[in-house]
Amino acid sequence: MRFTKDHEWVALDGDVATIGITAYAAEQLGDVVFVETPEVGKTVSAGEGLAVVESVKAASDVYAPLSGEVVEANAALADAPETVNQAPEAGGWFAKVKIADPSAYEALMDRAAYDAFLESL
Amino acid sequence: MSDETLKLTPLYAAHLEAGARMVPFAGYSMPVQYKDGVLKEHLWTRENAGLFDVSHMGQARLRGVSPLSAFEEVTPGDFIGLKPGKQRYSVLLNKKGGIIDDLMAGRPDDDGLFVVVNGACKENDFKVIDDELAGQVRIDRLEDRALMALQGPKAAEVLAIHAPDAAKLAFMETASIAAFGVDAIVSRSGYTGEDGYEISVPGEAALRIWNILLADERVRPIGLGARDSLRLEAGLPLYGHDLDETVSPIEAGLGFAVSKKRRDARDFPGASRIAAELAGEVTRKAVGLKVEGAPAREGAEIADADGKVVGVVTSGGFAPSLGYPIALGFVPPSLAAVGTELKVIVRGKAQAAQVVATPFVPHRYVRKV
Numbered sequence: 001m002r003f004t005k006d007h008e009w010v011a012l013d014g015d016v017a018t019i020g021i022t023a024y025a026a027e028q029l030g031d032v033v034f035v036e037t038p039e040v041g042k043t044v045s046a047g048e049g050l051a052v053v054e055s056v057k058a059a060s061d062v063y064a065p066l067s068g069e070v071v072e073a074n075a076a077l078a079d080a081p082e083t084v085n086q087a088p089e090a091g092g093w094f095a096k097v098k099i100a101d102p103s104a105y106e107a108l109m110d111r112a113a114y115d116a117f118l119e120s121l
Numbered sequence: 122m123s124d125e126t127l128k129l130t131p132l133y134a135a136h137l138e139a140g141a142r143m144v145p146f147a148g149y150s151m152p153v154q155y156k157d158g159v160l161k162e163h164l165w166t167r168e169n170a171g172l173f174d175v176s177h178m179g180q181a182r183l184r185g186v187s188p189l190s191a192f193e194e195v196t197p198g199d200f201i202g203l204k205p206g207k208q209r210y211s212v213l214l215n216k217k218g219g220i221i222d223d224l225m226a227g228r229p230d231d232d233g234l235f236v237v238v239n240g241a242c243k244e245n246d247f248k249v250i251d252d253e254l255a256g257q258v259r260i261d262r263l264e265d266r267a268l269m270a271l272q273g274p275k276a277a278e279v280l281a282i283h284a285p286d287a288a289k290l291a292f293m294e295t296a297s298i299a300a301f302g303v304d305a306i307v308s309r310s311g312y313t314g315e316d317g318y319e320i321s322v323p324g325e326a327a328l329r330i331w332n333i334l335l336a337d338e339r340v341r342p343i344g345l346g347a348r349d350s351l352r353l354e355a356g357l358p359l360y361g362h363d364l365d366e367t368v369s370p371i372e373a374g375l376g377f378a379v380s381k382k383r384r385d386a387r388d389f390p391g392a393s394r395i396a397a398e399l400a401g402e403v404t405r406k407a408v409g410l411k412v413e414g415a416p417a418r419e420g421a422e423i424a425d426a427d428g429k430v431v432g433v434v435t436s437g438g439f440a441p442s443l444g445y446p447i448a449l450g451f452v453p454p455s456l457a458a459v460g461t462e463l464k465v466i467v468r469g470k471a472q473a474a475q476v477v478a479t480p481f482v483p484h485r486y487v488r489k490v
Contacts, residue, residue, distance in 0.1 A: 031160035
């Protein structure tokens with residue numbers, strides 16, 4: 001699993017990246033009450049909006065950590081947005097993206113680097 | 122505003138100790154939520170009792186020869202007719218009938234009129250009152266007092282343990298009462314739609330009283346986040362969002378704050394506009410919306426069934442007690458009837474929204490004790 005400074009995580013399986021937000025981000029957001037996931041087939045560039053998570057108070061963008069094409073969105077979040085809080089780094093994933101450049105994945109932070117980044121905040 | 126210039130309430134240390142997330146609000150560092158988070162704090166208040174620090178709000182005494190009649194020069198309320206022990210909701214109006222702020226004003230004792238205004242507006246409010254009523258009355262700010270709100274269905278039974286006389290007030294009654302060993306000013310009112318009290322105490326006693334109330338297992342501290350979602354469900358407007366200097370009380374659905382006597386006399390700021398609006402010349406009305414899909418937040422456009430933009434959301438979010446998003450906004454009167462099907466535009470997409478009656482969650486005020 002790899003991580004970004006925007007507190008997204010990425011898990012790579014072949015050329016398909018599963019993307020979600022970290023436990024830290026989920027805790028900061030508070031109770032998630034709505035998730036807008038991307039449409040399958042949408043092409044996203046790294047840094048672009050991929051999903052929107054809404055807490056009681058506010059809406060927050062989730063950015064695509066890598067460029068590619070959305071091949072699946074987590075439909076279960078429509079009825080159970082709280083999964084993002086309960087299992088942010090597992091069942092709370094937002095989308096699977098077929099990535100154009102697997103080397104970009106390697107450039108993201110690993111767990112140790114992300115933990116060090118959290119420490120620095 | 123940088124953190125260094127933020128003011129602190131007398132309860133600041135208690136918020137930090139309780140694990141609050143502090144945010145700048147109205148020039149103060151205020152708790153937006155505690156460890157439970159907005160959702161749980163909201164539901165706790167609806168089922169038990171929530172304790173809120175609202176010491177950022179402006180408390181003052183209007184004193185002088187006839188503060189009640191003087192106050193009628195800046196508001197449309199019947200303050201001459203305000204009986205001792207009663208409090209009213211009112212609005213401070215500009216010359217065009219726009220709302221400078223909304224407020225509570227009451228007679229807890231014989232010492233003039235006790236006024237509580239919004240924290241973010243208080244400097245201007247007190248200046249306006251001072252300027253308009255100079256020579257008749259004076260406004261004495263009570264900056265050494267803290268204000269807390271105890272809200273929820275269990276608020277009365279909790280307060281009865283410590284201040285039985287105060288607990289016996291009915292909705293919108295107010296009294297200066299010796300409670301918790303201090304001179305407290307208590308009213309049975311609030312900003313959640315629930316039964317409850319607002320309790321003004323000397324600042325130096327606030328922390329002790331806060332801790333006494335929180336020691337009761339029925340009471341938890343509640344932050345500004347849940348205060349906002351609770352008031353939204355209760356259909357209560359928030360100044361700076363649902364109300365501003367262009368909005369009249371009639372547009373805002375606050376016609377009850379324009380008393381019958383004052384309507385007939387037309388002797389308040391902006392009376393001609395408000396009379397015209399009461400006669401039907403109104404271009405926008407505040408409505409409640411039940412929203413399907415993503416929450417529609419402040420600034421989201423409202424469109425009619427054909428997709429034409431007709432209004433704007435003034436505040437909106439997820440309603441924890443209802444399980445779906447709700448909003449307040451302005452639409453033309455022709456589209457304001459309950460049941461009207463509208464759209465809200467969220468991130469470029471039109472979502473279904475229906476005009477519904479407010480409050481979204483019924484008020485549970487205790488009018489007779």
